[in-house]
Amino acid sequence: MATDDTTYRWVKDGALGPGRMRYGADYNPEQWPREVWDEDVRLMREAGVNIVSLGIFSWALLEPRPGEWDFGWLDEVIDLLHANGIDVDLATATASPPPWLAKRHPEILPQTIDGTTLWPGSRQHWRPTSPVFREYALRLTRALAERYADHPALVAWHISNELGCHNLYDFSDDAARAFRVWLQERYTTLDALNEAWGTAFWSQHYEEWDEILPPRAAPTQRNPGQQLDFERFSSDAVRDHLRAENAVLAEVTPGIPRTTNFMVAQNVRDIDYPSWVGDVDFVSNDHYLRPGELGRDDLSFWSNLTGNIAGGRPWFLMEHAPSAVNWRAVNPPKRPGELVRDALTHVGHGADAVCYFQWRQSRAGGERYHSGMVPHAGADSRVFRDVVDLGSQLRDLAPVTGSRRERARVALVFDYESWWVSGRDSHPAESPAYDDETLLWYRALLDLGVRVDVVPVAADLADYEVVVAPMLHVVPAALRERLTAFVAGGGHLVTTYFSGVVDENDRVWLGGYPGALRDLLGITIEEFVPMLPGETASLASGTVVRDWSERIARVEPDVEVLDFYAGGDLDGAPAITRRRSAHDSGGSATYVSAAIGRPGAADVMRRLAGDIPALAADALAADGDVDVIVRRHEGGRYVFLANRTDDEVVVAAAGDLLAGAAERGSADAVMIAPRGVAVLAQEG
Known part of the structure; x- marks a missing residue:
């Protein structure tokens, strides 16, 4: 963290401590005539909006020509917002450079894997490693910081926007030079790099640093170690830009906190967000709901992870959609109740601010069909009525702000590098996908009523x-040793197929799979048995297997086989195993060698629950119909009960009902509406 939290104007206003829940949106007044601004602030006050992110894509208007500034319109907007009690999270406006910059300096434009230049006309058309772009971006950042340092509306800085969303992977010569520097810092010698990448394969041995390129388009499979390091480098390159803007803001406005909006669940999967936490003063995240029945659990999963990336501290939901997005193949609107449910689920997982993209739905441009808090239909619309209702509920949830997420007894590990590497080309199979598999196990635990932290x-x-x-x-x-110590200390590990296979350089651990975890689990797998589309297998328990299975060739004498393959080439072979710790701690390590689906995962956890109390169902979970989320404060806790179904659910629960689509049926019963959330305050 850059500065002690207590010095921040943000905290003095109560946003990241007890006070009021922040509520708002990205606001783009430059898209609208001046007379619309007055209506905007009137409607903001009606909705309870108290903060907006401003200036995100306004570089071309703030600096219409090189070195010529036009702050007049922004001055007027900020003054208008402040006069109406609305604070500003001010962007550095560097997300998309103006046309004149690309015209003068085409060398800032990123290049794709095949050398295609990405031209202006969209957004984020800049190289993270371009020294020319960096110079202009920092000049703009400094100009904004100096102008608005003392404006009372300014409560936070919004650095760039969704860093790396469209330009994370740049394969230009700038990137090549920066990549070599990064590699020299990581490996020091070419001998170490050649060993890590296994360059003896396919005559890739390097004798000079300048022989190394980014993993550009090649005749066939590219070096896996090179790809992994380029992914790490690209994450660090965008992070370096974040740090550069951050340093300017810290110098000019040391008392204003700084953040940037992560995209923990979205298409920037190759950014290692946990490593960025130390570069922001509070975590912010953007999340967009997946349509359909899967969406509500998906939202819970990613906001759960965001809260744990933030270390349990309150965080800022910078963007989500009031209704439909515009960038999927089909973009259905949110169903009744979902706008409030989604927002309160984020709050349950630690968000002290709930904001949307965007305030007023655009009339023109690439996102004109992306919903806004004020839709094309105007204020007399279901969306805006839901927006006003949510604002009222967030005001009622002011006491929740500043409280911390209560730790669960069960953790589900999410590893960005396993996400990157497991989905690489030239693997035994292209499915299942890492993120789908982790979400599947999360849903299985929710089905059993088990509260879990995604960490x-x-x-x-x-x-x-x-x-x-x-x-x-x-x-x-090092991770192998951590997991071994966890089990030896009495913990229970459950891991699955395709685990422990490679080291940090994507080199295979030898001696049989699951490689690094073989000794801990007490099994040896000689080969993977991926399955063709449409093929299935069965376990003795009746569980159906699709996509992936493994041949466990050897099992140590102290390993218990919990389930076998039944039929087919693997008939009678172990499928699910459990090894209890040799120590007296009572720990164990369970391995699932097949893709057993959500019902199969639930069955495994149900069987383990027989002697692992932490896997017992929470009574508030109503047999898995309710996602139970808890925030704790000194005097008690706030319990968020999110209905996972399309039917009303009745839960026996004590406490004061603070907010949500729920009502008391009796002194000890809460009736939660379909797709609703109940928020209870409980003492103790």
């Missing part, structure tokens, strides 16, 4: 009783 792989696991680590593909020696 980054580097998180401290010592306080958890159960750790579930699906498809933990990349396991360096």
